[in-house]
Every structure is written in C-alpha cells, then in structure tokens.
Amino acid sequence: MDGVAVIRGYIDRMVTGDGKCNGMKVLILDASTTQSISSVYSQTEILSKEVYLVTRLDDQSNPILGKGKQNDNNGGDESNSHLKAVVFIRPTESNLGLLVRELARPRFSEYYVYFSGILTKGLFRLLADSDTHERIRQVQEFYGDFCPINEDLVTLQCRHTLAMTVAAGTSWAQNHVHLYDRNLQGVQSMLLALKRQPSAIRFARQSPSAEQLAKDVYDNIQSDQIFHFGGRGRKELLLLVLDRRDDPVTPLLSQWTYQAMVHEMLGLNNHRVILKGAPNIAKDLEEVVLSANQDDFFKANRHKNFGELGESIQKLLKDYQAQQPQSAANLNTIEEMQSFMEKFPELRSRSHNVSKHVAIMGELARLVDICALMDVSQFEQELACADDHSSHLRELIEKLQSPKIKIPDKLRLGLLYALRYETVGNLHRVRQAMSKGGVPQDMLDLMDSILRYGGNKVRAPGLYGEEHGNNLVSKMTKSFMTSVQGVSNVYSQHVPRLMDTINAIAKGKLKAQDCPYVPGSRPRASSAQEDTIPEEIIIFMVGGVTYEEATKVSEFNETNPAGIKVILGGSTVHNSTSFLEELKTL
Secondary structure (H helix, E strand, O other): OOHHHHHHHHHHHHOOOOOOOOOOEEEEEOHHHHHHHHOOOOHHHHHOOOEEEEEEOOOOOOHHHOOOOEOOOOOOEOOOOOOEEEEEEOOOHHHHHHHHHHHHOOOOOEEEEEEOOOOOHHHHHHHHHHOOOOOEEEEEEOOOOOEEEEOOEEEOOOOOOHHHHHHOOOHHHHHHHHHHHHHHHHHHHHHHHHOOOOOEEEEOOOOHHHHHHHHHHHHHHHHOHHHOOOOOOOOOEEEEEEEHHHOOOHHHOOOOEHHHHHHHHOOOEOOEEEOOOOOOOOHHHOEEEOOOOOOHHHHHHOOOEHHHHHHHHHHHHHHHHHOOOOOHHHOOOHHHHHHHHHHHHHHHHHHHHHHHHHHHHHHHHHHHHHOOHHHHHHHHHHHHHOOOHHHHHHHHHHHHHOOOOOHHHHHHHHHHHHHHOOOOOOHHHHHHHHHHOOOOHHHHOHHHHHHHHHOOOOOOOOOOOHHHOOHHHHHHHHHHHHHHHOHHHOOOOOOOHHHHHHHHHHOOOOOOOOOOEOOOOOOOOOOOOOOOOOOEEEEEEEOOEEHHHHHHHHHHHHHOOOOOEEEEEEOOEEOHHHHHHHHOOO
16 A cells, blocks of 8 residues: 555556557646645656646646637637647536536647546536537546655645534534535545555544544445455455544644654645745755655655754765765866766756755754754643643743743643643633733634644543543653653654554454444454454544654554554644644634
8 A cells, every 4th residue: 555656656647548648748637636746746757758738727827728729620729739638637516617618629639538536427428518529538537636745644635624523413514515525535535546445444433523434435335336346365454534633732742753843843835845034045945845756865764853864964965975076177088078967967966955955954953943942842742741730830831931932832832731631720820821921812712722622522532541541550651661761752752642543453452432333344253352453554534634643654564563554644734833723713
C-alpha cells in the first residue's frame, strides 16, 4: 500500500492514454487533481512526458489556449486542433458543466477524459450527449481523489471539517453535506486506488460522524461490485474511521521533527514553503519545494528530530564542499571544459538543494530562539503527559506573565491546561491571566470552543489514560521513563492517542466498546474477547490528522515485528494555526 506510487501510476497511464494518446498534448486539471498530481510529480517531469502545457479547466484566460479562428466544418476551433487533451477532474456537476462548455466548441483534436472518482450515470449521459463533435476518444475512472503526502500519509485537503463532525447527528448536519460527501468519496477512492476491500470496518464509538461514514462505506461496498477485489493473495484489511475530537491535544503541541516543524512554524502547503520576509534569504529561496519525491535529503530526514536534522545538514554541506570540481579558471583542455559543462546543471541543482535546507534550518533555529520554544515546548509536554495541577498552574501563570512567550503560544498553553484540568482547574483565573498577558478576547473565546469541541463530555475516554482505571500507575510509569531516558526526550514525551489504538489493534485487543464494528463487517474468526489481527490497516480521521501522527505511523511501519502496514488518511493535515482557525467557526 503506497499512495504516492498509485497516483504516479495513474498519471503515467493518463498521459499516454494507455498507449492510445501519443504525441504532444495538453493536461487539463481542476483544483483538486492539480494538488494530487503536483504532490507526486514536478512540472518538469510532467512536461518530459510529451505534455505541452498543464492548465486548469476553469482557466479560460490562457492566451495559448484562447479561442482561435472558428472551423465552419465542425464548429470547433483551429487554434490547437493539432493538440490532444488529457482531462483529469473530479466527477462533480460543476466540472461537468465546464467540460460540456469546452466540448461545445472544442479546442483540441481529441479528448481523453479521466475522472478521479465514480461517475454517476446521469453525469455520464450528460457527457455523452454533449460530445456532438465526437472528439472524446476515451472516458475512464482513475481513483485519485486524494492527495498523497508521504507513502503512508494521504489527505483530502478538505478544510472546515471540525464543524462537520460537531454537527453530525443533529439538525445542523445538513449544512455540511457537501463536506461529508467529499470525505466519503475520498475514503472510497483510497480503497479503489489501493485495490483493497476491507475485511472489517470499525469506527470511533462516540463519533456520529465516524459512525455514519463507516456505515456508508460498508453499504456502498455491499451494493457495488466495483469494490470487490478477489484473488488468493487478498490480505486481511481493517478500515478504521476515527474522529479528531477524540484527541484535541496533538494539534496544539509544538513539533520537533523536520516535516512537522516546517508545517507548524513556516507552513507547508502543496509541498511549498514560503521563506519570503525571513532575514538573509536569497531571492531564489523565497519560495522552495519540500517534496520527498523530488528531494532525497528531505525523504531521508523528514521524520528526524531537530538535533539529528542539524547533524544531517552539516554532513550534507560537508559532502557538497568535498564534491566540488575544479574551478572554471583551472580548466585547461577542451575535454575538461566539456566535462565541467555537462555537470553544471547537476551542480546548480545540488547547490540549490543544499542552500534550501540550510536556509530552512536557519529560519527554524531563529524562530525557536526568538519564540523561546524550547521552554514553551517542555511545558506543553508536561501538560500533555503529566498530572500535577498545583505545579502546572503555578508555572502556567508564570508563562502567561512572561514577555518572552509569544501570544499564540500563551493561547496554546491555556488551551492545553483547560483540556487536562477541565473539571478541577481554575479556568477563570487562567483566563484572566491570559488576558493580562496580552491574549485578545477572540482568542480567549477559544477556551470555550475547544471544550465544546473536545472536552471530556464529548470526546471518547482515554486521552489521558483515564479509561483504564490505572491512571496513577500510568502517570508514574511515564514520569519514571522520562527521568531515565533523559533530557533529550523531554520534547517528545507525548504519544498521540492514535498510537494506543494502533498498538491495541496489533495485539488484537482493541475493545469493541471503544471502536465497534459496522454490523455485518466483523470477521468470522474474531471472538468476543480477541480480534483477528489485520495485515493491513487504513485509518481515516475525520477532522484531520497531524504530521506528528504521521511520523509515529511511519515509525510503526518500519519497526512493528508483525509487518503490519498502516496508511493514515485524514480530511486535512493540521498544524496548530489551522486547527485553531477551524475552532473559531464552532
């Protein structure tokens, strides 16, 4: 199971039309498929596949594709009649409307149309009736209705789903039907793209949104043979649908691994990082690409912590300096000059890559220093992992009064305190201290929002270990392990609740009372006491996932002795900023 490989395979097939679309062509996409393709292929790679241009279906302003002289014989345009068009779009009514308009006055000699999800009969009939010039040569479904970030991490890039999960099961749910449908289609696309039929489907018990999604996926699988993949090699696959609100703590924490740090502190959107405005940043580094598919260094180091990353970048820089060829001034023969020029593009690319990582590392280090993140993060970890109210309250008040701590960090500390000490803490005093510390009123209101969203009355038990009845033992064990392992781990004590769930699955001990089976989907071999251990797990989290969870899943995939493979998917990938922005809408 590899989301990146699946999308790359689809693209390779599309641009050749499965061998039927040879020659120069234009690739026409929508907003969603643009993100999917750009996540696995660079524009240079796409253009090397006889693709003349990549454009958007909703972009009619491109002068190259503008309307040319009308051909009276067929009503089409002659401007690009020698080119073929490969269209890859989501099967939505709005996209079909744009495609129908395109076909009414076609600009290309042939159209190869691919949809990223299941095309309804009504939309298919509309497409067929609209092809009056008979330009369409192929129509096919390629299930790439998701964006692969890592091999084991995919997202739907679907924002504002926290409100959807809160409204589920109420009369307000109808206001979020379009978001729910997008999540349902995304999960189905993942199953179809990976060619997997779940042998079991489970969901988070206290989440109406997760329950509805799991049951709708099951019903669609039962009613449509397209989801049925046979073969002797079929593996036991568990589809587990979870809800972000069962763990509102993880998105609030500072991050210390490369990919997660960049996303939290600089922003990582569609693999792009904006460094413009940072001190001492060269013009060509103001916007850079961080993609594991295009950058071997990033692929090897994306899950390393800040200290390990510094060592890796130092080694990268030394290796680059050691591999520098002789200068152009010392080239004495034609052969030496030719050899230098042949290597020049590679040298420039390598130089840019080294400069990029050095610049990002430098900016991360600067922000860690000026925001006092070492101090902030250590206290965040204490709030997330330990239960010591008097000590935590005293330290929190000190942090809120400190001018060294930035306002967004004071807000996150206050919210972490509220989540842990919701029933026993002095929230009024903390709110007053936050206000005196400079936190504005609209941010203070988020304390009520996060408790409505993920407080102990609505989230599933287990966030702080309270469902086991041995909370004291658990806390003592964590405290002991922290002291034994030393200071190097004080910034990574926290383990997302997701990993407790995955480890329980791997042992066949995930309780049905926590994550029930969709009726009819439980494997026959399972007993009431112990479940069949799956060989593969697809986890989808409505409301979004985080890079911290993605890192832990990657580590599990590499180290679990049973060889269980996990793919993590979510509505979106959150950092603390995006998470809090969505909370404001509740």
